[in-house]
Amino acid sequence: MGTTPTEVMAFPKISAIVRDNGTAEVVVAGNSRIVPAGESLQDLRNNALALVVGEARTLQRPVRVQIEDPEGHGELIVHPDNKIESVSYEPRPARRRAEAPETTPETVAPTVIDTVPVRAPEPVATPSEPTAVPALASTVDRQPWPPSPVASEPQTVAVAEDAPPTRRSLKESSFLVSAPVLEPATQGWRGTLTRLGFRMDPSAEELSEREDIRTVSQHWPGPRTIAVVNRKGGANKTPTVVMLSAILARYSGAATVAWDNNESQGTLGWRTEKGAHDRSVLDLIDSSQSLLSPSTNAAEIAKFVHHQTGDKFDVLRSDENEEGDHEVTAEEVDIAHQVLTRYYRLVVMDSGNTARAANWRRMIDHTNQLVVPVTAIEDRAEAARLTLQTLESRGGHDAELARNAVVIVSESTDAKRSMTGDALKRAKDEAQRIADGFEPFVRAVVRIPYDPALVNGPIRYEALQPATQRAWLAAAAAVADGF
Known part of the structure; x- marks a missing residue:
């Protein structure tokens, strides 16, 4: 199956230029590389493609290359495994031309060439052989540069010498053809x-990393709600909520709130900064009528949430009433969600451990993207599996969330500081085993290394080790892909 051009990144900008004086060059992001000489035009093409294949292998992904030679110009997709796809190729017009042949789908649609090795030049054809455009490899009938062989037998056609030239519509052309400039390392x-x-x-x-940053920096039409769920306590739900909120708020600049939707007293407020008040979700629900009034300005929401000064998101705490005599109902979840989506573009919801609770089930109704965190411990992983199984068995929206979930596997923190040698290796192997176990059933699985900054106390993005920051960025990008 071919690769559509839109799936291949346009950077670095690569051009392969073959000239009729026997020279050629490959230009990668403005840096010119001389192509080794050959005995024929096709030799130069082969040598140029060899350099492009090397670039694709360096980047470990397909690349796009603009091609130009004395016979025409077009675009190819070159893969690290030597597979070449022809996206387009337009022959240069002759000075006096017959009626143009019909355009076939092969001249515009990508043509996949299965396993086209870039090899040493083939011997030049002798005059007794049929005249045809030399192939990139003798094992295929067609090759991508140029994509269509020239007919081997001459054809007699009438030349329309006095036909008026055909003018193209201005709507079919544009001067904006430059690819984005690749920023240096x-x-x-x-x-x-x-x-x-x-x-x-x-x-x-x-x-x-740049691609992950671009992904989490997007803005989407309408608000998005992320639910972080696992029916087992100690599965890393609250750190996951904090880290996703911090990264999405930092990079996208979108107003983001982390909401502790716990049926009992949640811990999100303990792991984040406290504002100059003690208000919680119940206070926000009680004031919902005024907060939803058209005359209320956006700054009023600050009376009910706790701003994170470093990580740029807000926290809506769960009820911290010591008596614990109030359980948030499904209707109250609806009200709080309506208020928050008026003031915020991204809502990241922490949750309790009871998938049967009314506030848990109504949270799922509002969810756009499900995230299932798990530490690399068997009972946490089993609880995550059962959580996904419960949602899948309910069908409809719940099952779709389970199928498109992102599972985030964090290395175990148990006695981590005292682990050395084989124990550390076993901990990493266990995290990989659990990640591999979830992979066939969800949209994405991301591993997070152990970091002491996530174990106790308030969580700050800047306090994390660089490797941990990079892993959480990848996790946030996987989540944002689901929007």
């Missing part, structure tokens, strides 16, 4: 060389 030794004045392309790892 900022990380690792490539970034160091860039800062010293040697412009370097970013590594595959840096490109992957």
